[in-house]
Each structure stands twice: as C-alpha cells, then as structure tokens.
Amino acid sequence: MEPDPSSELSAILTEVDRFVVGAIEPAVARPESPIGREAFAALLAEARAFGVVAGADTGGAGLWEEPGAPTRSVRVLTRVARANAGVALAVHLESLAQWLTRRLRLRVAGVGIAAVQGRFGLGRGALARLVTGAALDEADTRMLVDTYGDRPRLLTAPHHFEWLVVPRFDGGSSVRFLVLDRASLVVDEHPHAHGLDELATFSFALRSGAEPVHAIDVASGASLFAEALGLASVGLLAVALGAAEHAHELARGYARTRRQGGKIIDRHAAVQQLLASSRAAIETVRAQLESASRTAISDAALPRILALRAEGHPLLCRGANDALQVFGGLGYMRDTGVEKLVRDLVHLRTTCGSPPELALVVAEWERANG
C-alpha cells in the first residue's frame, strides 16, 4: 500500500517541530543577543545530523531532496524560519548547494553555500532572455557578464562556509557553474548588515590567479540556472513567510494581554486592523506559495515564482510592520524580537532581486515568450 503523503508530511513536520523546539528555539531565545559564530555552526551541524539540511546521508529527507514538487521542503523551511530566519536561510543555502552540485554530478566535502544572485540583483531583463533561450543582444551580454562575471558579488551566509557554488556567465548563451574553495576567494565581511543578525554579509571574488575547484559546463546550463533560481526564490519566500508568521504570533500574544483605552487592545478596531492586515499578508503569500510548491520547480516555473516574490515580500514586510505597530514603543525595542523580524524581512526582500527588478524579469519573460 502506498503511504499517505499527507500523513507522511505531517510526521516529518512533527519531527521538525521537535528539532525546532528542542534545538533552535533555545539557541535563539534572546533576539537582542544574536547567537555566536561557533554556536551557530554547531546548530547547523546539528541540523545536518538531524537530516534537515540536504547531504549525502539524509536518504533523500533533506531540504530540496524530494522528487517532484517541493511541498515538503517549503513547509519545513517555513517552520524553521518561524523560529529563526537566519537559521532557515543558512539551511536553505546549504541545501541548495547540495542540490546544485548533485545536479552537476559533483561531490564536494565540507559546508557549501549556493550563491546564485549576481553582483547587483539578477541581471534584469537580460536574465529572462537568457533562460528563455531568446537571442541575446550586445547589451544583454554586457549585462549578464557584468552581473555574473568576475566582479565581487554580495552574499549573506553563515560565517562557517567552506565553498561556494556560483553561476558564471562569460558570453554565449549558457551559464557555467563554478565551485570555489574559500581559500581561493577574497572575502570581505560587511559588518552590521540590516537584518539576519546570525549571518554575515560578505563580498567575494576569486583571488587573482586562483582557479575554481570545479568549472562545469552543462548543455542546459541556462535551464539549470533557472531551476536553481526558482528553488532559491521559493526558499527565500518560505523563509520570509515563517518570519512574518512569527511576527504575527508575537503581536497576537501581546494584543491579548495588553490593556489600553479601558480594554484589552485586541478589541480595539485600530489593533484589529493591524492584526488583520498582518494575517491577510500571511494568508495571501501562504496560499500562493503552497500552490506554487505543488508542482516541480522547472525553468518554466520561474516567472510565476519571481512574480510571487515581487508581490509577496512587500506584503510580508507590511504584515510584519503592522505586527510591530501593535506593540507601540515596545515593538521598537530589540528584546521584544519583532523589530528583528521586520529587519530580517527587509533583508530577504532585497536579496536575489528586489521587487522592482523581479517585476522587470517577469515582464521581459512574458515579452520574450510572445
């Protein structure tokens, strides 16, 4: 008899819940004091051992390892992000690196991170023309070489990464993938980035004279790149959804106990509007994300996913801001935790294509496809 997929998913989520409650939540309990580097690396190692992070030993249970639609991964990632967006993003990027290297038929030891965004976003409309196989003109080529060429790129990731897998465009009509050992990179940390305090924002470039560990040309490089971007984008939105859900829960909890104007504040229309707006943002994105994750993430799915991100991230930012507003002055204080969620959401919104750029890619995709 075939196992019931919904009960299987439910069992996995229960297990993930155990890990979240037992390991992640205690480690990130103080939002004003981000978890230290060593403790974070240890937490990720625990996640790897638990099987959340994709890898050789998970038997297919890790993130982005399920065949077909990534329903399970999206749900798992959202659940982890509800506890901490930084942990969830690290799990996502590490699993994506595993997914990508598996597709490239590589085995790379150590902690890898997929860094799929370009120097500045994604390469605007030229990206759409590249991945749809449309003819690239000189301006497109210049844009893609500038975006995915030699120049330093930005990355928000855990400190402890050992290698990166990155897309590379040198002209033509395809994309290569490079695996770069950390020792071969010039890595500059930019301290005090906006959100995701557990992680660091780096710029990186290949050291002069250094060579990639692997430089892989595949016949369908552009298509594989589109798939990787699709998974990266679904993951980013899943992380954002979890963070927004957390902000909403915090606001609801506070609104149930705080008394102003002679009554508990969740009975005031002003607060109800904020909570409803936050809830509406979450429900809208969740419904869209669940729907998108019910089919396999192919290159053809990319415009839908990017459109979803273009609308979804601003919605979730608005929802989390509404949640913060419920707290009044308390929401502005770091130990309350909700301001960090707002920052995390803004950080995710600008990563891997900000909403206006994503909209451009979608429009160009439609144009390129007639």
Place this chain on the structure above:
Amino acid sequence: MVSPPRDALDGHVPPASPLSPRTAYERLSPVTRRLVSHAPEDEWEHDTRGLPAPLARHRRHVRAFAERHLVPRALAADLAPHPAPGETSPENLALLREAGRFGLLSDLLPKPLGSMPPQLLRFPLFLPQVLRTEELARADGGLMLLLSASNLGVAPLVLSGDLGVIRRVLWPAFRESARGEPHVFAFAITEPSAGSDVEEGHGASLHRPGTVARRSAGGWSLRGRKCYISGGDIAKSVLVFAALEGEGMESWTAFLVRRGAPGFRVARTELKMGMRASGAAELELDDVHVADADVVGGLRAGWALNRATLNMSRIPVAAMGVGLARAALEEATAFACTYELAGRPLVDYQDVQLALAQMMAETTAARSMTWRAASRPQARQDEAAAAKFHATDVARRVCEMAMDLLGNHAVLHAERVEKALRDVRLTQIFEGTNQINHLAVIEEQQERLLAAVARGPRE
C-alpha cells in the same frame, strides 16, 4: 575613474535639444516665461530661496551645522556600544556641547532668553522648528533625537506661560547650554502600563495612574516609573507627569525633577532598532521630593500641558519623517548616479528613474503637508496629528523604495539607507502611534461630527 560628461540620460533628449524644455522655452515670450519655468536646480535650493530671508538663513545655518557635526559621526554613533544607564559617550557629550553653543538646546525661546534669532519671531514658532528638525534628521536620525528631545521637555515649561519658571528654570539652563555645558530636558509621560492612555482623553479617562504625587512638607513626593523617555538618560531636568494621590488623570500635574534628586534613578536604557545615538530611558521615582515651586503650570494643569506639548511636537515629528525620507532619497540618488551596471549608471534605467521620481514626489508632498501644519500660528490637533501620521507613513515607504533601488547593496550599513529605514520606524510610534494620531484627528473634529449626527439619520 571619472566618467566623461554625458549630455543626456538614457531615454531623454539632451537639455540642448530643441525638444527639451530648457531650449524650447527660450522661444517663449518673456511674459510667458514668467508662467512656466525650467528649474534644473535641486529642490532644497529652490525651496530655500522661496522662503522669507530669516527662515532661509535659519535653514542654511542648521544644514551647515548638521553637515559638519552630524553627518561625519552618524554611522559610528549608530554602532557605539550601549552606554550604562545614565552615562553618555564622550562623542555624544561633545556634540551636545557644540549644539548648546550653536543654540539648538534653547531655540524654543527668542534671544535674550533663548537662542532663537529675533527675526524669526514674526513667523509661527513651528516653522523654524520644522526646518531645523528636517535638517538634523536628514543628517542622522539618532543624533537628531539626541539634540531635539530636549525641546519636548522644554515645551511644557514654555506652555505653562509662567514667567517665573522661564526666568528661574529655563534662562539659567539655556545659559549653561550656551556656555557649552549642555542642560538637557526630558518629557516623561509614558508608564509601563500606559502608552496610548497618556496620549488621548478616552484612554486617560479609564486609566489608573501609575505615577502618583503625595503631599509632603513643602512640596510633593513622587513615586512610580516612567519608560521610553527620550533623553531621560542624560537630562538634567525631567518634566514628570503624575496624578495627585487619590485622584484620576484629571489631576495630572507636571513636576520638575532634577537629576541627582534623592530617589530618582535611571533604571535602564533600551536597546533599540534605530535612533541608537539617543537613549530611551526607564526612570524610577522612589519618593522623590519636588518643592512646590517646581510644580509647573499649577496643580492639575498637567493634562493640558501634556496635550498641548504633544500637539506642538507632532509637527516636528512629521519633519523628522521628511528629513529621513530625504536622507534615503539622497542616498538612493547618489547610488543611482554612481553605481554602474553593464557600463551604465543605474539612473540610466527607466525603472530607476520612475522610482526616484516617485520618492521625490512623496517626500515633497509630505514636506508640503508638514509646512502647512507648521504655518499656523497655533498648533491645531487635527492638522498636527494628520501631518505626523501621513509624513511618517510616507517616509517609511520612501525608505523602503530606496532599499529596493539599492537592491542587495541596501543591507550594507555603510550605504546609510538601511539606517534611515530603522530610524524612521520610530517616528510612526512616538508622539502617539499613528493609529492614535488618526483618532486625534477625529477627536478634534468631534463637535462638527456630532452636529452632523444631530441632524438625524438619513431616510
């Protein structure tokens, strides 16, 4: 490498083209050209030149101070270690000294009592305040608040209309500041159990006061806690609002508490999302004695002074929003003009031009509303509250647009936009959350609305 000069942005004809407004307008008659103009100068210069001379001078003067003393310190001040309660960093103290000498701690009153140039007296009080606040906020939100929160504490003293208080309290304090010994005031209304309830009448009518004054020999004994008090950590004088023992919020009275008074303690300062250069303090009052002479405005006058102060300060808070939106806009513009993608500056791309134009329009609209509210000789609650919530909501939107424009670079602290976004978030909360400010508009319009209700239901 400096790029060669360009004669046009992508998608536009060069100014020298006969199809551009600059060149085409030259064909119009001189009379017609008085009706339409080509104005390539920046908006700040344009607006400043349109102001009456004393206000324009004031705007330029404060901008120069902000450029010199705030801009270079902004990022470091944001990252400075959190000081122990009641302590100030040497850098902040040095800035306060400079600001005191410059007159920023005493400009609610004209010379010789305060530092406001007498030429500004012929304008509504709020106009110079709005100009000054926008300039400081544009330079840095946290340092702006460090230098501006004092006026919130000064306001009830001025509004008390008690010349004795002004002579006995404000004048010497302002002279101290002018000598480079900053005398900061703070305004303490919020309590752990009362945020909105101390900012609007309906909530106050149902609130049981947390800070209470009990009669004692020659004065009053204050007990309670105040929280989130901007500048409360460094203030030498704190206006503490408390109810009289056994009475409700109608008995609220403003008491002047000196730093160092027995029983007064800065219990903690908050770790905040932004505006980190300015402390938000929790103040503990454990039987603090206040002499009768230090009751400001008379017993039971505190509620009126509180409401009047809030309505005065909401207009400068709107200006804070405008200043922070302008900071984000200026940073985004600079980024768009200097960051190249595929060999072209970002500003060449049409979507970037659209975003910048939208941000310019939003910021200008918020400023117009703020200046309108500030142009009244008397602060009107509905106008002040509406300017506050609208300008600060717009400002956050502009900061978010700037973040989107900078894309993945927006998260970098050095780019300053993310800081403006963190700073601006507070302006939607203090001086009453924006939700409370919406209700303040209706409260002010209540009689008019009730009159309409009295005309009866529609058929």
